[in-house]
Amino acid sequence: SQKIEQNSEALNIQEGKTATLTCNYTNYSPAYLQWYRQDPGRGPVFLLLIRENEKEKRKERLKVTFDTTLKQSLFHITASQPADSATYLCALGSSASKIIFGSGTRLSIRP
Amino acid sequence: DVKVTQSSRYLVKRTGEKVFLECVQDMDHENMFWYRQDPGLGLRLIYFSYDVKMKEKGDIPEGYSVSREKKERFSLILESASTNQTSMYLCASRLSGGETQYFGPGTRLLVL
Numbered sequence: 001s002q003k004i005e006q007n008s009e010a011l012n013i014q015e016g017k018t019a020t021l022t023c024n025y026t027n028y029s030p031a032y033l034q035w036y037r038q039d040p041g042r043g044p045v046f047l048l049l050i051r052e053n054e055k056e057k058r059k060e061r062l063k064v065t066f067d068t069t070l071k072q073s074l075f076h077i078t079a080s081q082p083a084d085s086a087t088y089l090c091a092l093g094s095s096a097s098k099i100i101f102g103s104g105t106r107l108s109i110r111p
Numbered sequence: 112d113v114k115v116t117q118s119s120r121y122l123v124k125r126t127g128e129k130v131f132l133e134c135v136q137d138m139d140h141e142n143m144f145w146y147r148q149d150p151g152l153g154l155r156l157i158y159f160s161y162d163v164k165m166k167e168k169g170d171i172p173e174g175y176s177v178s179r180e181k182k183e184r185f186s187l188i189l190e191s192a193s194t195n196q197t198s199m200y201l202c203a204s205r206l207s208g209g210e211t212q213y214f215g216p217g218t219r220l221l222v223l
Contacts, residue, residue, distance in 0.1 A: 032210055043201050043214030089153070093210055103153035
């Protein structure tokens with residue numbers, strides 16, 4: 001069956017360092033992959049989308065890579081700040097019908 | 112900006128009660144979704160709707176039904192609430208053919 005794994009349930013890093021979150025998937029051939037941010041008690045908010053034919057995407061301090069051979073995406077936040085503390089969800093889509101979400105990684109940035 | 116609103120942020124119901132969760136979006140999106148989110152399980156799709164009066168079962172539809180009489184409104188109904196339906200419920204909308212989903216703030220439901 002299709003499976004998405006965000007292999008760190010929680011990640012704690014020092015302010016200013018680069019946070020790297022991982023999303024792995026199996027039994028799936030996505031057309032695109034998305035990353036969302038979710039704050040406690042809130043709904044997820046879309047951050048970035050990367051397509052299967054793209055290797056890397058950047059947006060300000062965020063960078064996403066997508067390796068369809070390894071079936072893996074890496075999400076980087078450079079120069080991390082305490083305000084970046086949140087849960088980050090990856091999501092895979094293969095058509096415009098529905099997407100599948102991972103369970104999330106809770107990121108904490110300590111001052 | 113897309114705005115998705117949900118009728119309640121917190122709800123407490125008794126076992127056996129009929130529960131209505133309402134979701135409204137203001138961007139004329141065709142597609143709407145209902146998820147539940149539980150610790151360690153991520154977001155699981157309950158039902159989705161491609162357009163008015165259309166509905167499709169998601170991955171965990173048992174115990175739920177939906178209604179989409181108007182384009183902007185998608186309702187989730189728990190016919191007879193049970194304690195295992197205690198969860199965070201999230202509604203989302205998306206433009207037809209689009210990829211990004213826009214989420215509401217969520218309803219935290221407690222069934223006693």
